[in-house]
Amino acid sequence: MSDTVTTPKTKVTTKVERPRLHKVLLVNDDYTPREFVVTVLKAEFRMTEDQAYKVMLTAHQRGVCVVAVFTKDVAETKATRATDAGRAKGYPLLFTTEPEE
Numbered sequence: 217m218s219d220t221v222t223t224p225k226t227k228v229t230t231k232v233e234r235p236r237l238h239k240v241l242l243v244n245d246d247y248t249p250r251e252f253v254v255t256v257l258k259a260e261f262r263m264t265e266d267q268a269y270k271v272m273l274t275a276h277q278r279g280v281c282v283v284a285v286f287t288k289d290v291a292e293t294k295a296t297r298a299t300d301a302g303r304a305k306g307y308p309l310l311f312t313t314e315p316e317e
């Protein structure tokens with residue numbers, strides 16, 4: 217029996233990247249009451265009254281405002297739930313998501 221010595225021909229490297237985060241965006245409309253937008257932001261995104269009011273006002277004035285960033289799944293789930301809360305009251309309130317750079 218002979219001893220065989222082999223040298224590895226390939227190197228294995230592992231590269232781990234952080235998952236890309238996704239923004240949740242609040243979109244302005246002409247019909248949803250301001251106070252209802254604030255209520256949804258507080259309930260779904262755990263904001264204080266002050267934080268929620270500022271985000272609502274920014275969307276109202278500029279057309280859109282970033283609410284928060286999450287992993288893709290969480291961002292989509294929260295955007296859907298928040299949009300559904302408006303729809304349940306007959307409002308066109310809209311939350312969307314988009315990947316960060």
Ligand code: TYC
Nearest residue numbers: 243244245248249250275276
């Ligand atoms: N523009 C709405 C109003 O004047 C309030 C509002 C703000 C609605 C932000 C949606 O994302 C929104 N009643």
